[in-house]
Amino acid sequence: MVLLFFMILAIDTGLGFLDVPHSLRLVGSRRSCEGRVELWKDGQWGTVCDDHWTNEVAAMVCRELQCGPLMSTPAGHIYLPKAQRGQHVWNLKCNGTEETLAECEEDFIECSLDHSEDVGVNCKEETLNFNEVQLADGPSHCIGRVEMKYTGEWLTVCNEGWTLQDAKVLCRELGCGRPILTKGSCNKDQQGTGNIWSGQMQCQGSEASLNDCPFVPMENNCSHKDDIWVHCEERFALRLVDGKRNCSGRLEVLHKGIWGSVCNDGWGEKEDHVVCQELKCGKAVFQKSRARKSFGHGKGHIWLDDVRCKGKETSLEQCKHRFWGYHDCTHREDVSVICSEK
Template identity: 55%
Template sequence: MALLFFLILAICTRPGLLESSSSVRLVSGPHHCEGRVEVKRDGQWGTVCDDEWDLNDVAVVCRELGCGAATGTPSGEIYKPLAEEMQPILISEVKCNGTEDTLAQCGQEDDVYDCSHNEDAGASCEIPETVRLVGGPGRCVGRVEVKHRDQWGTVCQAGWNLSAAKVVCQQLGCGKAILTRTYCDKVSHGQGPIWLSQVSCTGQELTVLGCHSEPWGKNNCTHEEDTWVHCEDPFELKLEGGDNHCSGRLVVRHKGTWGSVCDDGWGEKENQVVCRQLGCGKPLSLSPKARKPFGRGVGHIWLDDVHCSGREQSLEKCQHRFWGHHDCTHKEDVAVICSAQDSGFPGA
C-alpha cells in the first residue's frame, strides 16, 4: 500500500502537472502581453530557460494571460532591467503543443543546471482589443465600449471618474484624458448590453478591465447614461528632411502643431527610443555634419533637456522640460538616423 501511495505521488507531481503551485507573468516589456517569462513556484518567481522554447509555448503563455495571438519568441535579454543574478531559473525544455490552457500543463524539466540568465525565455503576444471609443470624431474621442464574450457593450456613467478615463486613454495609445461625460443626444447612445457599471480605477491599471467594477451586466442603467471619454490627440513624432521616414530632423506634435526638439542633453538612449517608436530598428551614429542635409526647423521648439532611460516605448514618457520651454535655436534641432534604411549621409 505504501509503495502504491508513493507511485501515485510521483505520477501526480512529475514536471508539468503542478498546476496549483504555478503561475506565469511577463515582465519588463512594453505592456503586460510582452516581456521576459517568469513562473511562480512555492511563492517565488523565477525565469524560464529558452532550451526548446518555441511559438507553441508562447501561445500557451498568451492564452493563460488573456492576451492575443503569439507573435514571437524574443530573448529575455532584451527586456531591461535583466533578471537578478540570484533569481532562480525554475524550468527548462518546455514542451507545449499549443492547445494547453496554462504553461503548467505542458511538459517541462524542473532540474535546471545548464542554463544562465542570458538564456531566459521571452514571449510576445498581441494585445487583445477589449476597449474602444466609438461615435466620436476620431479614435480618441467617443462612447466607451468594452468587449465581453465577443460582444461589444457600453459602460454606465455610475462610478466613472477621470482616473478611469485616464486608463482608457493610455490603453488606446491616446493622450491624456481631458473630459469624461454623458451625452444627451439620442444619436450618441449605444445599443445592446451595458456591460460595466461602478468602474473604479486608480489610474495605474494597464487596462480598464483591470479596474474594480460590478459583475458583467449587473446594473440599473439605461443607454442615456453611457460614458463618453475625450482624450488629447495622441503624441506623435516623425523624422523629416531625409530620404525616408527613418532618417531626418526630429519633430513632435503637440496640441495639433508640429515642432522641433532641442539637442541639449540628447544622446544614444534618446535615439533608441525614437527609432523604436518609429519601428526603424536601432540608431546609427550621427556626426554634426550629417545634420546639414536635413535642414533647420521653423516654428515651435517643443522639447528641451530630454532624458530617457532607453526603455521607454514613447518619447513622451521621457523626462523633459515643460512643453515649449527651452533656451535653444533651430541650429540645435535634433536629427536621427535609424538602421532600417540606407541613408547614405555622412557620419552614418
Template identity: 50%
Template sequence: MALLVFLLLAFFTGPAQFESSSTVRLVGGPHRCEGRVEVQQNGEWGTVCDDGWGMEDVAVVCRELNCGEAKWTPSGTLYTPSTDKDQKVFLQEVICQGHELNLSQCDQVEVFDCTHDEDAGAQCEKPSLTVRLAGGPHRCEGRVEVQQNGEWHTMCHAGWGMEEAAVVCRELNCGEAKGTPRGTAYEPSTGTDQKVLMQEVICQGHELNLTACEPVDIFDCFHNEGAGVQCEMLENVRLVGGPRRCKGRVEVKHQGKWGTVCKAGWNLSAVKVVCRQLGCGKALLTKRCCSTTQGQGPIWLSEVSCSGRELSLQRCSSGILGKNNCTHDDDMCVECEDPFDLRLVGGDTNCSGRLEVLHKGEWGSVCDDGWGEEEDRTVCKQLGCGESLFPSAKIQKFGRGVGRIWLDDVRCSGKEKSLEQCQHRFWGHHDCNHKEDVAVICSEP
C-alpha cells in the first residue's frame, strides 16, 4: 500500500529537481572520468540507482566533470572498493535529455526500492589533462608534471602548497599529502626541451583533481621553480614471508586489516596482475607456497578470476569478501622476477663476491663511494647470507666488473630490508670506474 501511494504521488506531482548544491563524482574507476556515480546532498555522498540510467545521463555527468564524450553505462558494482553498506542511495531514477550542463538540471525520482546492487556507473573519455609525479622513489612522490594535448609540462611552484598537494595525491590514489618539496629535488632533472606550464593552480584541497582547481596565468616560471609532491604510498596488496619483495604469500588490505588470499580459482593471469601492481617483473606460476611463515587473521579473497589485463587485483572478480571455506593451508603465493635483484659474483659461494645489481634487465656493478658497514649488512640480509664480514672484502679477490656501473653513493641506515630502499644516485649516474666496484663477504653460504 505504501509503495502504491508513493507511485501515485510521483505520478501526479512529477519528477523533482536536484538541490542546487548537489555535486557529482565517479568513484573506483581507473581514472577520474570513469567509475560508480555518486552525488552529494547536504554534505553527504550517496549513490544513484541504475533504473532508467542511459547514455543521456552519462553524457551530462561527463560534461559536468569536463571528461569529454560519454562512452558507456557500466554497472557501478564493477568498481572497487565496493559501496559501503551504510552509504545511502540518493536517487532512484535520473531523467536527462543529454544537453544539460550538470545533473542538477535533470529531473529525478527519489529512492523507494533501490539497493547498492543497482548502483549506476559512467565511463567517459580519459581526461585530457593528466598528472604524474616524476623522478621520485615511487609513483606517489616526485616532481609534478601535467599532460596537455599529449605533451608533458612541468608544474610551476608558484603558489604551490599543501592544498594543491592534497588534490594531486587524491587524483593519483596515493593517500594523504605529506609534503611539497621542490621539484629540483628529484632526478633525472627536467629536460631542457620540456615546457613549463605557464599556469598556477589554486586549490581548496577538497577537489577530486587538478582540473577542478582555479587556473591563474603566470609568465616568469622556470624549471628550477618546479613543484614537487610527497604523498603516502597506499598498500593494497603485498607479498609476505618470501626472500624478497617480489616473492611471497599474497595479502590484501581491507578495512585497515591485512588478510590472505585463497588459492581456489587462482591462475597465471592473477599472478600477472599482482606482479604488475607491485612493479615487479615477469610472473612465475608458483605451485607451492614460497613463504617462510603461515598466514594469520582473515582470508579475504577466494575464487579470484583475472583476465591478466587488470591494473590491480581489486579489479578482478572474486567470491564474496571474507566468505569462503578455505584455511591458511590454502594461502596463495606468488613469485615474480624482481626488477631490482642483486648477486655476488666471482666468489667461492653465492654469499661472497663482487656486488652486481639488476636494472632494466641488465646486470651492473656498484661503486664503493660512501660504501660502509650498514650497506654491507643490507646486502647480506637481502641475500639471506647471515652477517656481514665487513671490511674483509677486497675487489682484487673477485676481479673487476665490465659494462654498466649502475649505482653510486649508496647510503643505508641499517633498517632497510633491501638495497633498493637505500638512498643512491639516479641509476647509471656516477663518477667511478671498475677499480672502485663494491665487493661483499657474508658469514653464511
C-alpha cells in the first residue's frame, strides 16, 4: 500500500513513477527482481563478492530495487550472461544501518577475480492492488481502453512492456473470452484523459487477475497516445426471447457483442436438450412445427447454421457448426426452444 501511495503521488506531481536507482542492478534473469548483483561505483559496474554477504544485506538490495521481500540468495555465477573477466569485484562490508548498497564500506581484501564468489538475489516481485479494472469507451465491456481504479480514480495504462500475456489475464478477469487484439497506440477518439499508470506488467498469462501479476515501477514518460486498447472475445452466451417465460422462445446467441439467431437446418432434440441444460431450464419439450413458429422471426444477424450436437455437451458452444455468420437461411428458419423449466 505504501508503494502504491507513492506511485499515485509521483503521477499526480508529474515526476514520473518511483525512480529505480541507477547505481544498482540485477543481471542475467528474465525477472526484474532476480539476478546477479552489480553495483555502479567509481565510474564502473562491478559484481559483489560473498565474503561479507548476509541475508540482511540481500534484503536491503531487494528494498533498494523496490522489489518485494527476499526469497533466496543464489550464487551470482549461475546467471547468464556471466560476468566478464576483468570486470571489477566489490568486496563490501555493511554494518546494517545503510539504506543503499553503495553506502557500505569497501573491504580491500581482494576477492576471486574469476567471479566464482559473485552474489545474486531472488526477491519477490510486488503485485498490484487496484480496486477494479475495465475496458472503457468500447462497444461492449470486452472491448476498450484499459483502465485501473485506485482510491476512486480511473487511471489509463501505458503501453510500455504490455504483452499478449497481460491481455489474456485482463480478458479472463473481465469474464470475456481470449484476446483478439491488443494495441498500444490509440486513435484520438480512443484516448483517455487524466492520470496514467506507467508500471510494466509481468503476467505469465495464467493469473486470475492483474492484481496477481508482478509489476516493475517505471518512469512515466507516456502520453495518452500510448494508452492500451484491448479487444477480447465476448464470453459465449445464449437466451430464449419473445416467450412468456425465460425457458421458452426464439433462440439467440451472443457474438462480437451482438445477439443473433440460429438457423434450424439439422436442428433436433439433441440440440434442444443442450440448450435447456445450459440455461438450467430442465428438459427439452417436444415441439410440433407450428409451436416452433409461435415466437416470431428475428432480425439482424443469423450467427449459426448446421449446428450438430451429440447431446452430452454442457454448452451449445461445444457443438459443431459452420463458421460464425455463414449460413443459407432466412429468419423464417430461426430456431425456437421450449424447456420444461424443472
